[in-house]
Amino acid sequence: MAEILPLSAAVADLVHDGDTVALEGFTHLIPFAAAHEIIRQRRRDLTLVRMTPDLIYDQLIGMGCARRLVFSWGGNPGVGSLHRFRDAVQNGWPGPLEIEEHSHAGMANRYVAGASGLPFAVMRGYTGTDLLEYTDTIRPITCPFTGELLTAVPALRPDVAIVHAQRADRAGNVSMWGITGVQKEAVLAADRSLVTVEEIVDELSPVPDQVVLPTWAVTAVAEVPGGAHPSYTMGYSVRDNDFYVAWDPISRDRETFQRWMADHVLGVGEPDGQPR
Template sequence: MTNFLSLTDAVSQNLNHGDTVSFEGFTHLIPHAAAHEAIRQQFTNLTLVRMTPDIVYDQMIGMGMAKKVIFSYAGNPGVGLLRRFRDAVENAWPAPLSIEEHSHAAMANAYEAGASGLPFAVFRGYRGAGLKDVNANIKSIRCPFTGEELAAVPALNPDVTFIHAQKANRKGDVLIEGIIGVQKEAALAAKRAVVTVEEIVEDFDDIHPNACILPNWTISAVSVVPGGAHPSYAHGYYERDNASYIQWDEIASDREHFLSWMTEFVLDAMPEDLNDRVAKFRRIV
């Protein structure tokens, strides 16, 4: 049965040092507030998994929380590279970081395999690509029926997955609307799934046919965090804060500047609502 917990308790009761953890979101519904709480609780030695690591993984890596990243794209969308990610890979600052890079198709299929209880994923991919030459977890397998050579990668089964969604009802079912990405598969593949939501409702009304509902028995904990996806967006609640993504490039460009910002606006801060969250991110008083 789903537990309704504060964000602090939801993170502390479900994340452990050394875990393999996914904070999933594809441009939309990225669980920034949950990741910031993990940063405040100073978890270490994590293997971070995500199709598209962007600025929140840049923050976690820069705070020395990660030993490895399993991913299929890393960047500040629409802006450029992730400066803390790159510093960790190239200079081992603040700690050495190993990487396991895949294609989007591989990551999506690996989550699907994990959610299905399979040991690995099989798909058409990596033909003529160089990633298989630097990633030992990309293998080839021959179809026993047609003889076709296919790609294979290990299933992804995080210890815990964090996602953000629009609503949960009183029973603990979770409603996701708009672009879903692989949040459903990442939640179902994990041993534990924690969802931050914009609000709790009695029940779901006027559900869009493109919506996704995760039943309460798939969810370990729900925490109400309005604005919890900012600076990404939540369909029907708020838009993507493009200015914050642009500003992050300047914040992350210098180690001391980065640490100062993280101390003031993440470690020592607990924004209470979306307006406060936006103000803190943009350093606006």
């Protein structure tokens, strides 16, 4: 059964140094507020997992939280590179960063295998690519029925998965809708999970095409209005496109980046007004 907690308490309980952490969301429902709390609590040596690491992973990497990144595509959507990510890979600042690269399909299939309790997933998607030469978690496998040469990828089972959603009820059942990506699979694959939500309500109203995460699948829920900003939450907010553009010059320079993080993340209270 999910426990309803303040964000700081949920992160303190669920995210530990050295954990494998997946913060999922695709354009929509990206859990920025939860990641900022991880930064404030100075978690270290994390293996960060995500299909599409963007600004929030740039911030986590630049603040020294990450030791390793498992991902498919990474960048500032519609703008350009992630400069803190690039600096870590090319120059080892603020520390060296190991990378494990997959395709979108490979990452999605790994989450599905983890959620299904299977050891690996099998797919055709890597055939003809050179990723097998660079990523040792992609292995050739022969179909026992047809003899076709395929590729296998190991299941993803994060220590903790963190996602954002629109609503939860007081029992910890979660409702999300819109572009939902692999949030459900990430939560089901993880040992522990945290869902930040725009609001906690007495009863979940039916919404077309919603995904419901039942309370038994969720470890903790935190009410964090605006917790996806600068990404958006369908029905609650719109994407802050200006911020994505502004992030490019902020993140290019190490000192400018550090000042911005000090002013806007470190020492800042929780978005829900809870004291620190």
